[in-house]
Amino acid sequence: MPEPTRIAPPAGPTDPPPPAELPPPVFLTALQRGLPGTIEKLSYWVGDWTAILPAARLIEVATHLRDAPGALFNFCSDVTASDWPPRAKRFDVIYCLYSTTLRHRVRLKVQAGDGEAVPTVTGVWPSANWLEREVFDLFGIPFEGHPDLRRILMPDDWQGHPQRKDYPLEGPGELLIEDPVDWLRVRHAREIE
Amino acid sequence: MVETYLVPLLKIAVLLNAVLVAVTYMVLLERKVIAWVQVRLGPMRVGPYGVLQPIADALKLMLKEDITPARADRFVFTLAPIVSMVPALIAFAVIPFDDEVTLFGYKLSLVVADVNVGLLYVVATTSISVYGIILAGYASNSKFPLLAGLRASAQLISYEVAVTMMLVSIVVTAGTLSMVGIVKAQLDAHLWFVFIQPVAFVILFIGGLAETNRAPFDLPEAEQELTGGFHTEYSGMRFALFFLAEYANMIVVSAVATTLFFGGWLRPFPNVAPLAFLDLVPGWIWFLMKTFVFLYIFIWIRATLPRYRYDQLMRLGWKVLIPLAIANLVVSGILKVLL
Amino acid sequence: MFDTNELVINMGPQHPSTHGVLRVVLRLDGERVIEAKVVIGYLHRGIEKLCEHRDWGQIVLITDRMDYVAAASNNLGYCETVEKLMSLEVPPRAQYIRTILAELQRIASHCLWLGTHAMDIGAMTVFLYAFRERELILDLFEEYCGARLTYNAMRIGGLPLDIPPRWDAKVRAFCDILDTKVDEYEELLTHNRIWLERTRGVGVIGAAEAIAIGLSGPALRGSAVPRDIRKDEPYAAYADFAFDVPIGDAGDTYDRYLVRIEEFRQSTRIIRQALDGLPEGPILGKVPRLIKPPAGETYHAIESPKGELGYFIVSDGKSNVPYRFRVRPPSFCNLQALPRLVKGHLVADVVALIGSIDIVLGEVDR
Numbered sequence: 026m027p028e029p030t031r032i033a034p035p036a037g038p039t040d041p042p043p044p045a046e047l048p049p050p051v052f053l054t055a056l057q058r059g060l061p062g063t064i065e066k067l068s069y070w071v072g073d074w075t076a077i078l079p080a081a082r083l084i085e086v087a088t089h090l091r092d093a094p095g096a097l098f099n100f101c102s103d104v105t106a107s108d109w110p111p112r113a114k115r116f117d118v119i120y121c122l123y124s125t126t127l128r129h130r131v132r133l134k135v136q137a138g139d140g141e142a143v144p145t146v147t148g149v150w151p152s153a154n155w156l157e158r159e160v161f162d163l164f165g166i167p168f169e170g171h172p173d174l175r176r177i178l179m180p181d182d183w184q185g186h187p188q189r190k191d192y193p194l195e196g197p198g199e200l201l202i203e204d205p206v207d208w209l210r211v212r213h214a215r216e217i218e
Numbered sequence: 219m220v221e222t223y224l225v226p227l228l229k230i231a232v233l234l235n236a237v238l239v240a241v242t243y244m245v246l247l248e249r250k251v252i253a254w255v256q257v258r259l260g261p262m263r264v265g266p267y268g269v270l271q272p273i274a275d276a277l278k279l280m281l282k283e284d285i286t287p288a289r290a291d292r293f294v295f296t297l298a299p300i301v302s303m304v305p306a307l308i309a310f311a312v313i314p315f316d317d318e319v320t321l322f323g324y325k326l327s328l329v330v331a332d333v334n335v336g337l338l339y340v341v342a343t344t345s346i347s348v349y350g351i352i353l354a355g356y357a358s359n360s361k362f363p364l365l366a367g368l369r370a371s372a373q374l375i376s377y378e379v380a381v382t383m384m385l386v387s388i389v390v391t392a393g394t395l396s397m398v399g400i401v402k403a404q405l406d407a408h409l410w411f412v413f414i415q416p417v418a419f420v421i422l423f424i425g426g427l428a429e430t431n432r433a434p435f436d437l438p439e440a441e442q443e444l445t446g447g448f449h450t451e452y453s454g455m456r457f458a459l460f461f462l463a464e465y466a467n468m469i470v471v472s473a474v475a476t477t478l479f480f481g482g483w484l485r486p487f488p489n490v491a492p493l494a495f496l497d498l499v500p501g502w503i504w505f506l507m508k509t510f511v512f513l514y515i516f517i518w519i520r521a522t523l524p525r526y527r528y529d530q531l532m533r534l535g536w537k538v539l540i541p542l543a544i545a546n547l548v549v550s551g552i553l554k555v556l557l
Numbered sequence: 558m559f560d561t562n563e564l565v566i567n568m569g570p571q572h573p574s575t576h577g578v579l580r581v582v583l584r585l586d587g588e589r590v591i592e593a594k595v596v597i598g599y600l601h602r603g604i605e606k607l608c609e610h611r612d613w614g615q616i617v618l619i620t621d622r623m624d625y626v627a628a629a630s631n632n633l634g635y636c637e638t639v640e641k642l643m644s645l646e647v648p649p650r651a652q653y654i655r656t657i658l659a660e661l662q663r664i665a666s667h668c669l670w671l672g673t674h675a676m677d678i679g680a681m682t683v684f685l686y687a688f689r690e691r692e693l694i695l696d697l698f699e700e701y702c703g704a705r706l707t708y709n710a711m712r713i714g715g716l717p718l719d720i721p722p723r724w725d726a727k728v729r730a731f732c733d734i735l736d737t738k739v740d741e742y743e744e745l746l747t748h749n750r751i752w753l754e755r756t757r758g759v760g761v762i763g764a765a766e767a768i769a770i771g772l773s774g775p776a777l778r779g780s781a782v783p784r785d786i787r788k789d790e791p792y793a794a795y796a797d798f799a800f801d802v803p804i805g806d807a808g809d810t811y812d813r814y815l816v817r818i819e820e821f822r823q824s825t826r827i828i829r830q831a832l833d834g835l836p837e838g839p840i841l842g843k844v845p846r847l848i849k850p851p852a853g854e855t856y857h858a859i860e861s862p863k864g865e866l867g868y869f870i871v872s873d874g875k876s877n878v879p880y881r882f883r884v885r886p887p888s889f890c891n892l893q894a895l896p897r898l899v900k901g902h903l904v905a906d907v908v909a910l911i912g913s914i915d916i917v918l919g920e921v922d923r
Binding site: 252255258433434436437521522523524525526527528529530 | 752
């Protein structure tokens with residue numbers, strides 16, 4: 026089994042800026058003009074554009090991107106998160122968007138600290154409902170305004186958020202029961218409740 | 219003395235045994251036919267080509283543990299499969315297998331009771347078997363069998379109306395309620411009644427499928443639904459009795475269809491003299507062959523068609539078949555008077 | 558307090574229908590569904606976290622096990638994402654063979670869908686006929702890479718194996734067989750009155766709502782949305798082939814059924830073109846021995862048989878395992894639409910709709 030050969034834990038995503046000779050796509054410049062001060066940073070890597078923005082402006086930007094005639098991002102492909110523990114705001118919440126009419130993609134990135142809430146985009150794209158629930162379940166990032174924020178993949182009474190970097194791959198030790206007799210005892214005790 | 223008591227007892231004994239064996243082997247027939255349609259072989263291991271499979275199934279079911287749900291009504295729970303099975307069996311009493319047969323110098327007719335209201339008797343007995351389903355659903359003391367049982371009985375009662383009205387059209391055409399009389403009427407008319415009353419035949423067939431809970435009307439017992447239907451809580455021999463009752467009903471419906479529409483024991487073209495060599499084949503063999511064709515069609519339909527949803531099933535029964543049956547009855551009556 | 562006329566029924570994780578461990582809690586008023594709550598997570602295996610501890614080549618094996626019905630598509634999506642991160646060039650012969658494998662996989666997945674969907678509605682024979690064709694495909698795959706279900710058939714940069722001799726003739730023969738068999742399935746179902754009554758008007762969803770709720774793949778195309786990643790953002794060798802993307806009209810179960818049936822035919826069309834134009838050359842590009850994509854992240858999506866299968870992979874440039882491995886599962890996002898589709902329908906339609914959306918629990922739960 027290969028041990029992750031990390032020399033030092035990475036401080037954060039690279040988010041390389043776009044090369045100087047490559048202009049950003051029209052809808053991003055339109056967004057910067059229409060909602061000035063929202064985009065903190067633009068990034069470009071292997072053909073994908075990413076816009077990094079503060080959590081407070083997320084809903085404005087999302088609505089603009091969904092409705093603006095040059096953008097028309099009506100399909101929310103994915104909502105996911107990345108955990109960068111050395112950073113103060115350890116989580117990156119990533120929104121992958123697609124436009125079925127104009128056929129282009131963009132990613133939005135929002136940074137959130139441990140316990141900080143991110144506003145929900147279910148009002149803009151209802152498909153984000155379960156996707157945000159999964160991020161909440163596996164990372165512990167609460168989404169403000171989400172209609173049904175509860176765990177989706179893990180059992181309802183699970184403690185901890187498995188996808189965080191400080192969560193062990195083998196699972197929490199105290200639930201690792203070796204002897205089947207002990208396991209039956211725990212299950213029996215749980216059923217009596 | 220011999221005639222009044224011994225002969226009917228003998229007929230009953232032979233018929234009951236034959237029917238029970240036939241019903242058991244219907245299970246094998248169904249499994250084999252459906253398997254062949256589905257590019258498979260069906261039971262092959264028990265006996266050559268799986269021929270002893272029904273015996274193995276019967277043994278297994280008899281030896282299984284008999285579970286009764288904790289707070290179920292024991293008496294009704296035990297009664298329900300009996301109420302399902304018995305009417306299916308006694309309906310055979312009026313089915314004419316042949317007319318006049320000479321056996322060891324005795325002339326007897328291969329019908330247990332040639333009652334002159336035979337058709338009414340058949341309708342009456344098949345109606346009683348609905349009680350078995352309701353009682354099973356009620357006695358199981360469980361939500362799902364109760365709902366499924368009520369659903370199934372609603373389905374059966376709805377289709378009962380259409381089928382009964384269709385049977386009255388036959389009575390109008392034949393002029394008699396006696397089963398033997400109807401076959402004789404076909405002999406006189408020189409035509410099987412299916413050609414005179416095609417609509418009635420279609421209604422009987424569809425109604426028969428619904429009455430016996432067969433596909434495409436088998437929603438009450440489909441596994442893809444939430445539970446196993448009214449027989450969820452049954453196991454062992456009681457469960458077997460429900461299924462045997464279903465197959466017995468199927469045979470009754472096939473036999474009734476043969477008698478009413480396809481000439482019963484008559485050979486094809488009974489009035490055409492040059493075909494008299496066909497009389498080598500006794501009448502009851504013709505009867506059994508025709509019944510077998512119907513059973514085969516029942517199984518064929520089950521393998522082929524998807525299932526109706528409950529509301530579509532009820533709509534078909536009430537909004538399509540019953541008006542059609544009434545219309546058919548009226549038209550038959552008018553034509554009978556005019557012609 | 559709830560109304561005493563309502564009944565809460567659990568279609569438990571153990572199902573008579575063959576869809577895997579899905580739990581649907583239905584609130585019924587008589588026969589009508591008022592509300593459906595979907596509970597998932599019974600097959601959650603922590604694949605995303607596991608892949609953070611496996612190196613880039615080993616992850617191909619793990620991706621097989623997500624959508625286990627269409628394993629080659631998962632492999633393809635993953636390999637293409639890593640190739641995009643590394644800006645690797647895949648040789649054209651490998652691209653063509655990958656396309657052939659992906660399309661064969663699409664046919665196999667749709668065979669399973671057709672069989673189980675038809676069986677749920679009651680036509681049990683179609684199940685066996687469809688599986689008969691799926692067996693032929695599994696035999697083809699077994700000849701190619703040795704496995705019937707979890708293929709591990711692709712590598713980053715190309716393919717590990719070239720096609721065996723006379724395999725292309727077998728694939729061609731299979732395509733001919735399949736075209737006649739699809740006509741057989743259509744004869745049994747498409748104009749069957751009972752089938753029409755069970756599927757027409759069941760689970761209607763309009764185009765805008767379907768896009769908003771996150772549907773993709775044939776479920777979205779059934780609602781008249783012309784979205785197919787093979788055409789919109791071509792990957793592998795799809796840009797070289799001429800094929801149509803079937804679109805439905807009304808967005809009901811019947812249209813989704815018709816879309817998938819037509820996809821059978823289009824897939825054989827693509828396979829034939831690929832076999833005709835198969836170029837010579839190497840099957841593995843210039844790949845370093847130790848795969849370490851430069852630091853960065855990307856999202857890449859392919860059109861799996863179920864919908865948009867996307868991979869979001871973050872590499873930190875230094876370790877031999879990914880930093881973050883995320884799969885955007887089409888079945889997960891499509892399943893979200895189930896409560897909306899099922900509302901107002903009868904209990905018997907719930908099973909038909911689960912089949913119509915076509916989910917695989919391995920992908921939903923990962």
